[in-house]
Amino acid sequence: MALHDHPMWRKPQHHKDLGQPNDHVHWTELFYDLIHVVTIFLLGNYLSENLDVDGFLIFTGLFVALWYAWGELSIFNSIYVSTDIWHRIIMSVMICTVMFMAAAIPAIESKGWTYFALGFAVNRVLLAFLYFRSGRANGTMCPMCAEQIRNFSIFAVIFGSTAFLPKPYCFWVFAAAMVATQVVYMVPGISVLRFPRFFPRQGHMAERFSLLTLIVLGEGFFKLVVTLSEKGIYKVSPDVLFNFVWGGIAMFVMCWLYFDFIGNGKTRDERPATLVKWWLGHLALMLCGVMVGVALAAEVKVGFWEPYPTKYAAIGCFGLAGYIAMLWVLRSVVEHRVASEFGRGDVRLTGIVIAISCFYIVPHVPSVIGNLIWGTALLSQIAIPLFRGWRQFRYE
Numbered sequence: 534m535a536l537h538d539h540p541m542w543r544k545p546q547h548h549k550d551l552g553q554p555n556d557h558v559h560w561t562e563l564f565y566d567l568i569h570v571v572t573i574f575l576l577g578n579y580l581s582e583n584l585d586v587d588g589f590l591i592f593t594g595l596f597v598a599l600w601y602a603w604g605e606l607s608i609f610n611s612i613y614v615s616t617d618i619w620h621r622i623i624m625s626v627m628i629c630t631v632m633f634m635a636a637a638i639p640a641i642e643s644k645g646w647t648y649f650a651l652g653f654a655v656n657r658v659l660l661a662f663l664y665f666r667s668g669r670a671n672g673t674m675c676p677m678c679a680e681q682i683r684n685f686s687i688f689a690v691i692f693g694s695t696a697f698l699p700k701p702y703c704f705w706v707f708a709a710a711m712v713a714t715q716v717v718y719m720v721p722g723i724s725v726l727r728f729p730r731f732f733p734r735q736g737h738m739a740e741r742f743s744l745l746t747l748i749v750l751g752e753g754f755f756k757l758v759v760t761l762s763e764k765g766i767y768k769v770s771p772d773v774l775f776n777f778v779w780g781g782i783a784m785f786v787m788c789w790l791y792f793d794f795i796g797n798g799k800t801r802d803e804r805p806a807t808l809v810k811w812w813l814g815h816l817a818l819m820l821c822g823v824m825v826g827v828a829l830a831a832e833v834k835v836g837f838w839e840p841y842p843t844k845y846a847a848i849g850c851f852g853l854a855g856y857i858a859m860l861w862v863l864r865s866v867v868e869h870r871v872a873s874e875f876g877r878g879d880v881r882l883t884g885i886v887i888a889i890s891c892f893y894i895v896p897h898v899p900s901v902i903g904n905l906i907w908g909t910a911l912l913s914q915i916a917i918p919l920f921r922g923w924r925q926f927r928y929e
Contacts, residue, residue, distance in 0.1 A: 545615035545667040548734045555614075558740050561624045562610055565603070566744060568628055572599050572635040573752045577827045579638055581756075584844035594708055595638060595649075596820055601714070602631055602656050604812070607741040609660065611733030613667045620666075623659055630656040646703060647696040654693030661685035677728035684717050684725075719809050726805040735799040742815045743796045749819045750791075753784035753826030761833045769833065772901075776832035779904060783829060783911060787822065787856065790914050794860055794876055798867035810866045818859035824852030837901040846903065850892035853910060857884040860914075875918035875925075883917075884910045 576599070580592045606627065609615075633652035637645035661682045668678025691710045695703040718724055725731050757780045761769070769777075800807050828849025831842050861881040864873050887910035895903040 543617055544670040545613045545617070545620065545663075546670070547667070547730060548612060548614055549730065549732075551614060558737065558744065559610070559616055561616070561621055562607070562741070563744070565606065565624060565628055565631075566748060568631045568635060569599065569603055569745065570748055570752070572631065572638070573749055573823060574755055575635055575638040577752055577756055577823060577830075579641070580824070580827050580848070581830065584848070589848075591641065591704075593820065594704070594711075595641065596823065597711060597816065598649075598653055598707075599631070599634060600816055600819065601711070602634070602653065603745060604816070605660060606663075607738065608733055609663055609667075611735075611738045611741070612731065613663075615663070615667065620663070623663060627656055627659050630659070642700075646700070650692055650696035650703065650707065654689045654696070657685045657689035657692060661689065675730065677725060677730050680717075680725055680728075684714070688714055718812075719805075721805070724805065726808065732803060732808075736797075739797045739799055743792070746791055746796065746815070746819060746822065747788065749822045750784055750788050750826065752823065753787075753829055754781055756826050756830040757781060757784075757833065760830045764833060770836055772837040773833055773835070775837075776835070776900070776904070779908070780829040780832040783908070784826065786911055786915060787825065790860060791818070793872045793915075793918075794870055795863045795867055798863075798870065800866055801868055807866050810862065814859050814863040814866065818856055818863065821852045821855035821859065824848040825856060828852060832904075835900045838899045840898065841895050841900040841903045843896050846892055846895040850888050850895070850907065853907065854885045854888040857881050857888065857910075857914060872918060872922075875921040876914065880914060880917045884914045887913070 576592060576596055579595070580588065583589075583592070630652045634649050634656075637647075637649040637652070639645065641649060664678045664681040664685070668675050668682070688710055692707060695707045695710075697703075698706060716723070718726060721727075757777060761773075761777055766774075800811050825848075828845045831845035831849075835841060858881065860876075861878060864870075864876075887906065891903065891906040891910060894906060
């Protein structure tokens with residue numbers, strides 16, 4: 534093998550220029566995911582300590598920004614197969630930018646914001662540089678790369694400027710810029726989706742979504758275990774330990790739901806609207822997954838006969854309703870699954886209605902009853918499709 538064909542030295546290549554590109558995730562991307570384990574845990578801690586409207590809005594904004602720092606790099610890596618030494622060096626610096634953003638989360642409302650905004654801005658600059666290298670790989674800058682370079686460079690300046698604006702204006706400018714970044718993806722006529730070469734490797738992107746979903750839901754286990762260990766496992770009563778086990782099972786079932794009905798699924802077609810729904814649906818699904826993980830940490834704070842903490846119940850019930858709703862939305866854009874024949878819209882609607890109703894019941898009943906109702910909303914999403922499938926299996 535000539536050195537110019539070796540992964541360490543090979544120039545970035547568009548996946549459509551390769552015969553049969555590998556859809557599997559490269560180890561540099563997996564390492565990039567590691568820092569998001571920390572960011573999601575710190576975001577969960579922030580939400581736990583700020584369970585009010587302002588705290589939830591800041592949590593949501595931070596999650597979206599960090600998700601885009603992950604997602605837009607994943608799109609690049611799905612479009613271009615890039616593994617050479619310069620790509621690895623740039624990826625290592627991008628990891629450091631996310632490290633700064635993560636470390637800033639606990640102090641985000643004070644001096645931490647400067648570090649978060651500057652980290653995000655540098656992350657955008659590096660992403661623009663990745664498109665620059667890829668665009669010039671064949672000697673001529675492609676129009677799609679040129680547009681991405683321009684967009685990311687302009688927005689990097691805007692995001693960086695918010696580090697020096699007074700509060701709360703810095704938050705509003707940052708949020709407006711985040712919305713604007715998505716306009717260049719989604720509005721017909723100006724969207725980069727109009728370029729045929731912007732289309733990613735679907736198998737690779739589907740695997741990226743699945744891996745981050747595992748990380749997001751896995752944080753629910755992390756929160757449960759850390760909360761109980763801090764409280765002292767030897768100090769709690771048996772009913773708290775039962776709640777602890779139930780919390781772990783609930784997170785497992787949420788993973789089960791995703792991977793049976795959505796996980797690793799490619800889109801049904803290549804229309805821009807389908808790709809946008811695939812993208813935004815996963816964003817909302819993972820946000821709701823973090824909410825549920827934070828809510829379940831309260832399982833080890835109450836026994837059977839105490840009411841479940843109302844603020845935790847709010848993010849748990851509406852988070853579960855949103856999670857189920859996004860499974861419903863994503864079902865309409867991914868390729869056909871046999872499981873979806875049994876987990877139809879009536880099942881999803883049932884779960885959503887029970888989860889929302891649970892929020893209004895929880896303050897008036899012991900937590901064991903609240904858990905039973907919430908658990909019915911969740912387990913119905915698996916139990917009903919399994920029962921329907923078993924009936925057909927038995928008949929066959």
